[in-house]
Amino acid sequence: MSVALKVENLAKTFAISGGLFRGQKAGVRAVRPMSFGVETGETLGIVGESGCGKSTLARMLVGLLEPTEGTIEIEGKALDNADPKAFGRLIQYMFQDPVSSLNPRKTIKQIMEAPLKRLHGMNRAERDKRIAEIFDSVNLRSEFLERYPHEFSGGQAQRIGVARALAAAPRIIILDEPVSALDVSVQAQVLNLLRRLKDEFNLTYLFISHDLAVVEAVSDRIVVLYFGAVVEIGKAEEVFSNPKHPYTKLLADSAPVVGRPLKAPEQKDSELPDPLNPPPGCAFATRCPRATDICRESDPALERVGGDQFAACFHPLED
Numbered sequence: 001m002s003v004a005l006k007v008e009n010l011a012k013t014f015a016i017s018g019g020l021f022r023g024q025k026a027g028v029r030a031v032r033p034m035s036f037g038v039e040t041g042e043t044l045g046i047v048g049e050s051g052c053g054k055s056t057l058a059r060m061l062v063g064l065l066e067p068t069e070g071t072i073e074i075e076g077k078a079l080d081n082a083d084p085k086a087f088g089r090l091i092q093y094m095f096q097d098p099v100s101s102l103n104p105r106k107t108i109k110q111i112m113e114a115p116l117k118r119l120h121g122m123n124r125a126e127r128d129k130r131i132a133e134i135f136d137s138v139n140l141r142s143e144f145l146e147r148y149p150h151e152f153s154g155g156q157a158q159r160i161g162v163a164r165a166l167a168a169a170p171r172i173i174i175l176d177e178p179v180s181a182l183d184v185s186v187q188a189q190v191l192n193l194l195r196r197l198k199d200e201f202n203l204t205y206l207f208i209s210h211d212l213a214v215v216e217a218v219s220d221r222i223v224v225l226y227f228g229a230v231v232e233i234g235k236a237e238e239v240f241s242n243p244k245h246p247y248t249k250l251l252a253d254s255a256p257v258v259g260r261p262l263k264a265p266e267q268k269d270s271e272l273p274d275p276l277n278p279p280p281g282c283a284f285a286t287r288c289p290r291a292t293d294i295c296r297e298s299d300p301a302l303e304r305v306g307g308d309q310f311a312a313c314f315h316p317l318e319d
């Protein structure tokens with residue numbers, strides 16, 4: 001197995017100035033230094049509550065945001081923010097709401113052609129051939145090419161979003177809530193299509209979602225983020241059924257997962273820490289039923305807690 005993506009000490013702090021912060025050096029630590037790898041052909045699920053840094057991480061991975069520190073490597077090559085085309089040829093982002101992310105004044109054909117011209121310098125005949133192949137793979141009819149984004153239903157629009165991401169011939173696609181806006185019946189179709197395309201094009205996926213049942217079903221491994229940091233990482237079939245970090249357990253207990261009884265979440269305090277004034281210790285300590293003094297004083301590192309599972313916790317849960 002080869003490594004598709006390697007992230008080392010990747011972090012983003014948004015500097016804040018002016019207004020209340022005039023003259024101060026304040027910053028929101030949206031992503032705290034994190035490291036992980038993704039194997040070629042793997043689907044890595046990324047979960048966490050709103051504000052935990054999922055979008056910031058995704059935007060750094062596709063070169064839309066410059067990291068404050070750390071490195072991103074795809075297939076062994078370090079990415080350079082000064083070369084956005086290199087990012088585009090290797091990694092693409094599929095937005096949650098494809099209709100509003102596509103230019104409403106351009107036809108689907110014009111939208112599909114743009115990355116082929118910009119990233120690959122293809123001539124008209126090459127572009128036509130490539131677009132026809134991709135449309136065939138995502139089961140879209142060629143007459144759709146002359147239409148505009150608003151003319152499509154949710155499921156069709158999502159397939160166009162996939163087609164656009166595929167047009168660049170990337171190695172990795174980041175799927176940001178790819179099915180959350182769709183009806184359940186259409187969700188299954190889009191998920192099946194994504195699975196087939198992954199094999200057909202030998203792709204690697206990063207799958208971001210709030211829906212733990214969907215993430216568990218599609219992922220090989222899952223990363224759980226809390227307050228900008230990885231708190232747990234492990235095999236999809238283990239992470240929610242045998243969580244080691246108390247936060248993962250809280251998420252799993254509060255999510256309605258088919259076949260698993262729904263329990264009230266164990267928690268002391270539902271508030272996230274202030275990102276402008278993070279606590280010195282574990283960011284989850286204020287909510288954690290297992291927290292002790294050490295948790296309030298130092299921030300635990302991610303450590304192996306058995307098999308292929310890692311957790312950042314001084315008191316990981318037992319099997």
Ligand SMILES: Nc1ncnc2c1ncn2[C@@H]1O[C@H](COP(=O)(O)OP(=O)(O)OP(=O)(O)O)[C@@H](O)[C@H]1O
Nearest residue numbers: 014028029030049050051052053054055056057275
């Ligand atoms: N441009 C910005 N300037 C300042 N702070 C920001 C900026 N973008 C994001 N943040 C902050 O960084 C943190 C992480 O935000 P991010 O959008 O990455 O989270 P998320 O997990 O994707 O949330 P959601 O699921 O709601 O999209 C939040 O505290 C957010 O307020």
